[in-house]
Amino acid sequence: MSEHAIEAVGLRRTYRSRTGWLRPQRREVEAVRGVDLTVGNGELFGLLGPNGAGKTTTIKMLNTLLVPSGGSARICGYDVVTRTREVRRRIGYVFGGDRGLYDRLSARDNLRYFAELYGVPGREQRRRIGELLELVRLDGRDDDRVEGYSRGMRQRLHIARGLLHRPRVLFLDEPSIGVDPVAARELRQTVADLAATGTTVLLTTHYMAEADELCGRIAVIANGRIQALGTPAELRRHADGRRVLEVEAYGVTDRQLAAIRTLPGVREASMDVVGAAQVLGVQSDAGYDVQADVLRALDGVRLGRVTARQPTLEDAYVAIVNRVAEERPIEAVAA
Amino acid sequence: MTALLRLIGTGGVIAYRALFNWTTPAMFVGTLLVGPLFQLFFFAYLGRQLGVADDRFYIVGNAVLAASVACVFGGTMAVSNERRFGTLGHVLLSPRSRTAIFLGRALPYALNGLLIAVSTLTVSSLLLGLRIPVTALPGLLLMLAAAALACGFFGLTLGAIGLRFRDVWLVSNVAVALLLLLTGVNVPAAGLPAGLRAVGGVLPITHAAEGARRLVAGDGFGAAAPALAAELAIGLGYAILAAALLKLFETESRRQATLETV
Ligand SMILES: Nc1ncnc2c1ncn2[C@@H]1O[C@H](COP(=O)(O)OP(=O)(O)OP(=O)(O)O)[C@@H](O)[C@H]1O
């Protein structure tokens, strides 16, 4: 048995597509531009990054759905291009979303079909499917057609399918999308249990708290490259020596946000909308007290609570991603 | 070995329930049982009016053709509906034989088509008063089964093309119209230009319809056997073609992301 569950060296992927018919345009997108990864057996590894960073593309190369344009990868020692059958026997793939299930079949029949496809022996199928339906709490609704399922129920069925054949390596691409908080907590517990019993998990998520809680190591990917890699504690150091000021506000303009970014000592400024309020997050060097300047820049805006706190993993993530946001151009268009 | 048979048999049946749009009673009876019957009457009466050919020609021909709609559209859906549900990627992640997965899917449709052809033939010969020799029945059943199987694999081939080129219904609608025109079911093959006749020769139905007519005319199984063999060969050809296309498109998609895998 190979000592690494996942090994990727210089993984690259370029998408070529044509649009238009009369005057065809060729577009090239370099989605993944040289990714090196090594994930040990039983490790729970997180892949974080903004939309379009190349996370799903990376996973699709590792799970044999796409051939890399460059570089190579192995799962449990088997090459993902040449040994697809061995790789597929050992991996599970859960992809977040509403689609990907046979709507006209019940949950149980969906699982029966994929149990066939994924080579679960006939004798074991019934028991295994029962176990999984219980695990994802769909027992009781298991004979209803999937078309009547809520989003979270579908998501849980996706997870059950991914586990059918007891994969050694599990790819979870945004598994908690659309799952309610209680079910999400159960899902995290399930994932942690799987890792504890030796399953290797590669997880992508946009929920920093989830990654922080679960992952032993995390890679932050942006622009198709790994920008930072380490334990959550190590990544948090990217925001070390900083302070975070959070201001609740109503009606901050883009121009004001831009002005705040240029204040002395300010490193990042971002804005989230929470309900009716905006939450302005300003990271600054620890030596500066930017509060007075920021509040002056927000002159005339109705403000709520103002708090100062230590940086979190999310702040570190924002710092890493913003750092690369400047060097952008990745798309080439040729006629 | 039993595992492979399970994949083909059980897998095929579950996939049929998952992917065939027309399993509701109304659709099934209306589109698949009643529809072909009226089409048969249309051509039989038209034939009587014009005096081109006798009832036997139209009844037997159209009964064989009746299997084709369910099989061609069904086979198409059996592959290209994966796109509608977004399940293709999960199917392609299977480590098992593509040939078994996909060819197994054609079998329920073939059975379905056989049922339709038998019912169409029975009802129409009772209503229009066509007498079929009892000794011809086993051979006739074989002939209809061969036609249905060939149509199922033909549909699978179209489904594979639809999966890749996205205009599924265009492909299968044209194909069904071609079957009507070129298989010699309603237009005697002798009346077609040589080029079109040659195309008809490699379509499903053509040989089975000819063989079935011989059987109903009382020519005996020996006279119809070459037609049966030809129909089976055509079916096998489409099975191989479908498997090859699916393999080709899968390989291409892994390189160029041409199929929607999620
Ligand atoms: N089939 C495709 N054809 C062309 N371009 C594609 C295709 N799939 C993805 N891309 C492009 O590749 C880039 C990376 O996409 P990818 O799906 O890997 O991102 P991601 O990190 O998973 O994003 P998200 O967080 O939104 O899921 C994007 O620019 C995307 O537009």
Ligand SMILES: [Mg+2]
């Ligand atoms: Mg993605």
